Amino acid sequence: MGSLARALEAFFTGHGMAMATDQAERLAAGRRQRRIDAVPETLRPSVDAFAGFMMRSRERARRAGTRPRSDATVEAALAIMRDLARFLASERGKQDWALTDVHDVEAFLASSPKARKRRLVVLGQFFRFARSQKIVLIDPSRGLTARGPNGFTGATLTLDQQRVLFRRWxxxxxxxxxxxxxxxxxxxxGASSREVKMLQTADLDPHARTTRLGDRPHSVPLDPASWAVLERCLAHREAQRTDNPHVVVTRQTKSGRGPASTAYVSHILDACGFPPRMIRCTRLLDLVNTMDPKLVAAAFGMDPEATMIYLSDHVDAGRLPDQQDRTR
Known part of the structure; x- marks a missing residue:
C-alpha cells in the first residue's frame, strides 16, 4: 500500500465511510516471519512454535478484555530469540535447545548488559513454554536476576590490537x-565520541600542544603522535574552506556551525573494525587499574563511582612475589 492509499484509507475509515484493511496485520506478519527465518534451521521450529504461542495468547487476551501483546512486543521477543539462537549456534556450537545451560544464557546476557532485563524476561517466557512442550528438561534462565554482575563486562583490545591500530592511524x-x-x-x-565531535579549534593551544576535551577540568597535553594526527585533521578542515568552528567538519556541516551528526561520528571507526566505546574503555580500564581511580575520575571529569566499575579484581602477576622465592 502506497502513501496515497494509506491517506485515503485514513480519511474514509476516520469518517466511517469504509472498513479498515488488514494492511497493518499483513506487514506485522511479514516482520515476524523474517525474524523466524533468520533463526538457524535446527533451532527454528521451536521459535516458530513460540511465535504461534504468543499470537494465541494475544487473541485470548483480546477476548478476555485484558492487555494483549502489541506487534512491536512480539517482534522484539522474536528478535531476542533470533539473537540467542545465532549466539548458541555460532559462539557455543549448540544446535539443540535442550543443550542450553545457564552459562550459555549468562554469556548471552553479558554481551549486551543494557538489554539484560528485557532479554531475561523474554528468555524466561520462551524456556517456560519450551519446558511445557518437552523441548527442554530444565529452564536455564531460572534463578538469574535482572541485575547483572558488578564491574566492567565489556570487550577490550589486546596489546597487539592496540599496536596495529596505533600504526594504522x-x-x-x-x-x-x-x-x-x-x-x-x-x-x-580515553576520549569519547562526543568529546571529539564537540571539539572546536578554540579549544586548541598550539604553543603548549594541549586541548580541552568535553567537561574535563584541565587541558589535555597531547603527545607528538596525537598532535600530528590533529594537525592532519586541521589541514583537512582548512581544505573545505569552512567557517564551522568544530575540528570535525563534514560535507553536511561545512556550510553551518553545528557539530557533525552523532550517526556520522558513530561510524567513523567502522573501517578499523572496532567501535569507539571499546577503544575508550580499553584506555580507562588500563588507567584505573594502574592508578588511583579517584585521580582518573578527577582528570576525566567523571564521578568517582563511574570509574569504580573499571576496577577489576585481577592482580597483575608482576606485582606478586615470586612463587619460588616464597617457597625457599
Whole structure:
C-alpha cells in the first residue's frame, strides 16, 4: 500500500465511510516471519512454535478484555530469540535447545548488559513454554536476576590490537583524518565520541600542544603522535574552506556551525573494525587499574563511582612475589 492509499484509507475509515484493511496485520506478519527465518534451521521450529504461542495468547487476551501483546512486543521477543539462537549456534556450537545451560544464557546476557532485563524476561517466557512442550528438561534462565554482575563486562583490545591500530592511524596516509583523530584520542587519551565531535579549534593551544576535551577540568597535553594526527585533521578542515568552528567538519556541516551528526561520528571507526566505546574503555580500564581511580575520575571529569566499575579484581602477576622465592 502506497502513501496515497494509506491517506485515503485514513480519511474514509476516520469518517466511517469504509472498513479498515488488514494492511497493518499483513506487514506485522511479514516482520515476524523474517525474524523466524533468520533463526538457524535446527533451532527454528521451536521459535516458530513460540511465535504461534504468543499470537494465541494475544487473541485470548483480546477476548478476555485484558492487555494483549502489541506487534512491536512480539517482534522484539522474536528478535531476542533470533539473537540467542545465532549466539548458541555460532559462539557455543549448540544446535539443540535442550543443550542450553545457564552459562550459555549468562554469556548471552553479558554481551549486551543494557538489554539484560528485557532479554531475561523474554528468555524466561520462551524456556517456560519450551519446558511445557518437552523441548527442554530444565529452564536455564531460572534463578538469574535482572541485575547483572558488578564491574566492567565489556570487550577490550589486546596489546597487539592496540599496536596495529596505533600504526594504522600514525603511518597510513590513506586513512581518513577523522578516523585517525577519533581513534588516537580514544586510544591514548580515553576520549569519547562526543568529546571529539564537540571539539572546536578554540579549544586548541598550539604553543603548549594541549586541548580541552568535553567537561574535563584541565587541558589535555597531547603527545607528538596525537598532535600530528590533529594537525592532519586541521589541514583537512582548512581544505573545505569552512567557517564551522568544530575540528570535525563534514560535507553536511561545512556550510553551518553545528557539530557533525552523532550517526556520522558513530561510524567513523567502522573501517578499523572496532567501535569507539571499546577503544575508550580499553584506555580507562588500563588507567584505573594502574592508578588511583579517584585521580582518573578527577582528570576525566567523571564521578568517582563511574570509574569504580573499571576496577577489576585481577592482580597483575608482576606485582606478586615470586612463587619460588616464597617457597625457599
Amino acid at each position: 600514525t603511518t597510513d596516509p590513506a586513512i581518513h583524518p577523522h578516523e585517525a583523530l577519533l581513534g588516537m584520542l580514544a586510544l591514548l587519551h
